[in-house]
Amino acid sequence: MIDLKDLVRALDQRRVADWTVIQRDEELAVLDETAPRLRRAERRTRWQLTVHVDSADGRGSARVALDGSAEDAGDVVARAAALARASLGSAWQSAPPSAPARVRLTDDALASAEPLAAADGIVRGLKRPGRLAVTATVAVAREQVHAASRDGLRATWLAALARADVLVASAAHSLAITREVRQLADLDLDAALAAAPAELDAIAQASAPTPGPCTLVLATDALLHGGLGVWEAFAHQADAAVERAGLTRYRERMPIAPGADHVHEPLTIASDGALDYATRSAPLGDDGDAVRRFTLVERGIAVGLGLSPREAALRNRDPNGGVRNLVVAAGSWSGAAGDAGPDRVVEIRRLRALAIDPFTGDASLEIALGFAGGKPFTGGTVRLDLIDALARAHRSRTRIRRGAYDGPAAVWIEHAELIP
Amino acid sequence: MNRREVLGALGAASASSLLWALGCGGRQDEAPRAPIAREDQVRAWLHDAVARLAAAGFAAPHALALTRRRTAAANDVLGAAVRRARADAVVLAVRDQDGALREQVTADVSADGVAAAVSALAAAAKPARVDFGRPIIAADGSPQPHDEELLAFADAIRTRDEALNSRIVYRAELVEIDDARVWSVAPGRDLEQRLVRVRQVATRVAWNGTRPIVAEVSRAWLGPAGSDELGKEAIEDATRGALALMTPAAFEDGEHAIVLAPSVVASIIDAAVPALLTTAAMRLPEVARRLELGAGAASAAITLVDDPTAGGNFDAYGGFHFDDEGEPASALMLVDRGHIVGRIADQAGVAAGRAPVAGRGRRPGHVGRVEPAASHLVLAPGTAAQTALRDDGFVLEGALGAVVDPASDRLVVSIARARELAHGNETGRVFGELELVANLGALLASVAAVSKETETFGFRDEVDGRPRWRSIAAPWLSARGTVRARRRPA
Numbered sequence: 001m002i003d004l005k006d007l008v009r010a011l012d013q014r015r016v017a018d019w020t021v022i023q024r025d026e027e028l029a030v031l032d033e034t035a036p037r038l039r040r041a042e043r044r045t046r047w048q049l050t051v052h053v054d055s056a057d058g059r060g061s062a063r064v065a066l067d068g069s070a071e072d073a074g075d076v077v078a079r080a081a082a083l084a085r086a087s088l089g090s091a092w093q094s095a096p097p098s099a100p101a102r103v104r105l106t107d108d109a110l111a112s113a114e115p116l117a118a119a120d121g122i123v124r125g126l127k128r129p130g131r132l133a134v135t136a137t138v139a140v141a142r143e144q145v146h147a148a149s150r151d152g153l154r155a156t157w158l159a160a161l162a163r164a165d166v167l168v169a170s171a172a173h174s175l176a177i178t179r180e181v182r183q184l185a186d187l188d189l190d191a192a193l194a195a196a197p198a199e200l201d202a203i204a205q206a207s208a209p210t211p212g213p214c215t216l217v218l219a220t221d222a223l224l225h226g227g228l229g230v231w232e233a234f235a236h237q238a239d240a241a242v243e244r245a246g247l248t249r250y251r252e253r254m255p256i257a258p259g260a261d262h263v264h265e266p267l268t269i270a271s272d273g274a275l276d277y278a279t280r281s282a283p284l285g286d287d288g289d290a291v292r293r294f295t296l297v298e299r300g301i302a303v304g305l306g307l308s309p310r311e312a313a314l315r316n317r318d319p320n321g322g323v324r325n326l327v328v329a330a331g332s333w334s335g336a337a338g339d340a341g342p343d344r345v346v347e348i349r350r351l352r353a354l355a356i357d358p359f360t361g362d363a364s365l366e367i368a369l370g371f372a373g374g375k376p377f378t379g380g381t382v383r384l385d386l387i388d389a390l391a392r393a394h395r396s397r398t399r400i401r402r403g404a405y406d407g408p409a410a411v412w413i414e415h416a417e418l419i420p
Numbered sequence: 421m422n423r424r425e426v427l428g429a430l431g432a433a434s435a436s437s438l439l440w441a442l443g444c445g446g447r448q449d450e451a452p453r454a455p456i457a458r459e460d461q462v463r464a465w466l467h468d469a470v471a472r473l474a475a476a477g478f479a480a481p482h483a484l485a486l487t488r489r490r491t492a493a494a495n496d497v498l499g500a501a502v503r504r505a506r507a508d509a510v511v512l513a514v515r516d517q518d519g520a521l522r523e524q525v526t527a528d529v530s531a532d533g534v535a536a537a538v539s540a541l542a543a544a545a546k547p548a549r550v551d552f553g554r555p556i557i558a559a560d561g562s563p564q565p566h567d568e569e570l571l572a573f574a575d576a577i578r579t580r581d582e583a584l585n586s587r588i589v590y591r592a593e594l595v596e597i598d599d600a601r602v603w604s605v606a607p608g609r610d611l612e613q614r615l616v617r618v619r620q621v622a623t624r625v626a627w628n629g630t631r632p633i634v635a636e637v638s639r640a641w642l643g644p645a646g647s648d649e650l651g652k653e654a655i656e657d658a659t660r661g662a663l664a665l666m667t668p669a670a671f672e673d674g675e676h677a678i679v680l681a682p683s684v685v686a687s688i689i690d691a692a693v694p695a696l697l698t699t700a701a702m703r704l705p706e707v708a709r710r711l712e713l714g715a716g717a718a719s720a721a722i723t724l725v726d727d728p729t730a731g732g733n734f735d736a737y738g739g740f741h742f743d744d745e746g747e748p749a750s751a752l753m754l755v756d757r758g759h760i761v762g763r764i765a766d767q768a769g770v771a772a773g774r775a776p777v778a779g780r781g782r783r784p785g786h787v788g789r790v791e792p793a794a795s796h797l798v799l800a801p802g803t804a805a806q807t808a809l810r811d812d813g814f815v816l817e818g819a820l821g822a823v824v825d826p827a828s829d830r831l832v833v834s835i836a837r838a839r840e841l842a843h844g845n846e847t848g849r850v851f852g853e854l855e856l857v858a859n860l861g862a863l864l865a866s867v868a869a870v871s872k873e874t875e876t877f878g879f880r881d882e883v884d885g886r887p888r889w890r891s892i893a894a895p896w897l898s899a900r901g902t903v904r905a906r907r908r909p910a
Contacts, residue, residue, distance in 0.1 A: 030789060034703065035772050036515070040789060041540065042525035135703070167703065174704050174827070352825040353832065364906070366825070366832060379828060381857070
């Protein structure tokens with residue numbers, strides 16, 4: 001079985017232009033309350049090897065993942081180099097190494113407890129509402145990460161991630177709560193569980209939606225459906241390779257939508273991969289590049305892109321670790337539904353599905369639970385041009401921090417249409 | 421641009437396997453490694469593990485070992501590449517005195533590694549005497565092709581395509597082999613199987629106006645890699661699909677008579693079965709209430725079976741000889757002439773009283789957490805020719821993804837193209853970027869006819885970097901449903 005030293009030695013012996021190795025020693029645990037209850041423990045070691053080779057025709061790159069059973073470092077490196085030679089592209093030079101981001105990726109509890117014990121603690125701590133069945137599945141992963149690169153960079157860090165999937169069910173209805181955190185204090189399951197009975201009552205009373213124009217309120221769970229939720233549209237647009245191919249909605253230094261820089265509270269979004277305890281934070285990127293905070297959109301103007309080492313080199317800039325956690329500037333909207341105009345207000349609490357076209361930012365939002373005129377409904381679709389809609393949306397002044405997101409807890413979007 | 425850029429920029433997300441094959445993809449959780457020195461030792465290690473776990477007082481000790489080699493050869497506009505990788509693991513599963521399940525997983529498939537995993541579950545104990553029975557070995561003598569042969573298979577896909585022209589801005593062909601050997605040992609049960617899963621894929625990309633159109637066709641099976649299952653007609657259909665010029669007029673949203681192509685039918689089945697017809701889905705009260713055994717759920721034209729044996733041929737991509745809990749393969753009727761008569765179940769689902777028989781306990785990559793999952797789903801063909809299903813309306817082709825909400829039965833299927841029909845003939849008008857929106861039950865109840873022709877599709881996705889394999893044989897269906905444009909008016 002190989003180790004990090006074997007790989008580094010093999011890479012040093014092979015004439016490649018640049019390389020990075022990341023070793024992850026992982027402990028994984030799952031506790032599932034679904035009958036019969038399951039306790040599962042797993043250990044594994046993985047490596048990620050990034051190799052660049054230069055030739056007269058340009059530079060080729062390969063990223064190879066290995067598990068703990070790989071036996072011959074020389075063979076692994078030879079294969080990676082061969083793959084890199086098969087993927088030649090434009091010539092570029094690696095940037096000098098930068099200091100890894102200083103960021104906290106686990107709290108003391110997750111760092112010190114056995115992962116199964118940590119999962120046990122999370123399950124035991126659930127405040128289960130009466131008269132409802134609550135079934136939790138908790139997974140805890142802890143990893144010690146070692147990074148090494150050709151130019152002498154050496155870094156080590158500890159990271160942990162806990163994920164809780166909780167199913168809350170009445171006799172006739174159910175809802176799912178999911179949280180992913182790097183510190184237990186962020187888990188915030190108590191509030192979600194406390195709100196569950198009222199939400200299940202609303203689902204039970206929900207009628208079919210009334211189609212037509214409306215002003216839309218996206219509450220937190222709908223706004224962040226599946227993780228970054230509707231804000232994911234901006235992550236797609238900040239992909240530097242896609243932008244260079246001319247396939248994005250807007251280019252740098254342009255408004256993200258016509259007039260986006262002249263609205264009442266222009267939108268500002270940053271990527272911050274060095275945000276303590278955020279789920280997409282890391283000291284270094286997968287290519288060994290230092291993770292940095294950078295602005296994607298500044299007061300309605302596109303100003304930044306996620307830059308891999310290659311994209312950064314081709315643009316003569318510094319790499320930034322790519323788009324990671326999104327930090328969205330809050331607005332001044334109070335969050336009250338009566339704040340903005342006379343149109344019918346539809347508040348969406350939960351989505352069944354969210355589909356975003358990465359090229360255009362067009363999205364379909366399938367509604368699981370909404371309120372119109374204070375009455376619950378379920379079903380229906382809202383079609384939005386997310387780039388334009390979020391550029392003009394009123395953002396709440398209340399902020400929320402969840403997973404990879406830090407920003408307004410809700411948004412208010414005018415001129416939407418609910419379709420059956 | 422390199423491949424990664426090309427595929428990323430073109431949004432060819434479905435070509436992730438190509439990215440993997442060409443060594444320029446993202447996450448890869450598999451491992452190139454030398455083979456275990458003596459695979460015949462694995463059975464002895466597992467016997468010893470089960471004997472020690474039994475001696476420690478655990479009920480239902482089970483040991484599963486895996487060695488898996490994945491090989492992919494890809495050929496695209498930028499050249500050819502081969503990638504080989506290997507993943508090994510041992511899973512030890514027991515039931516403790518409280519009836520709870522405990523699992524210990526290690527990637528160290530060696531005598532010491534297995535012993536350490538046993539020790540993590542139980543203090544040292546003298547092995548108990550356990551009768552494992554006679555070993556049952558399901559061998560597959562499929563040869564492991566050399567790199568050159570694999571590349572030749574990939575190249576043969578390209579040469580069969582005579583519809584290629586200069587408007588195709590990107591093309592790729594992939595041959596992918598997952599060669600897994602699985603041992604499953606428990607008291608009274610000593611099983612071994614080799615599953616050689618083969619998938620051939622052709623991807624074509626052409627520009628249509630301001631955006632790329634990606635079309636993909638694939639075939640998948642269990643067995644030798646050299647078959648030409650992915651035939652000339654299917655490949656050229658994919659090429660023509662990418663090249664199809666869309667009618668610029670706006671699509672008229674509304675309820676239409678529709679003919680669903682097999683890829684669309686398979687996509688609906690692939691979304692609906694896990695959401696509605698498994699013992700895991702039965703945990704949701706909305707599903708349990710609505711879909712009791714015996715409930716009517718579809719037109720009498722619909723009969724659905726999950727058959728890992730593929731009629732005894734054992735050649736279906738999602739098939740197996742025994743599941744990852746050691747249950748032998750057998751066909752399971754799920755829907756009989758529109759009525760629900762069975763559920764996909766693992767042993768936990770049966771223990772919880774949600775289904776009468778297990779046999780579909782499957783672990784992602786054979787080593788992840790057990791979940792009840794289908795193997796090879798077969799929607800029974802009808803008697804009509806698919807051309808006889810056409811009248812006025814639209815043929816929906818090229819499924820881009822389907823979502824079924826288990827709570828409400830709402831179905832949304834993204835569709836690449838709808839070909840307009842009048843009196844059974846294509847009018848020449850083709851609309852792109854549509855979605856079929858329906859209540860699943862209502863859509864299935866509206867099925868009026870089922871074609872005698874079927875196509876089989878292999879599906880491979882990953883959970884925590886571990887693959888799940890399944891396949892679906894689907895005919896053409898005629899039905900009624902609401903079809904609407906996916907994109908907003910310009």
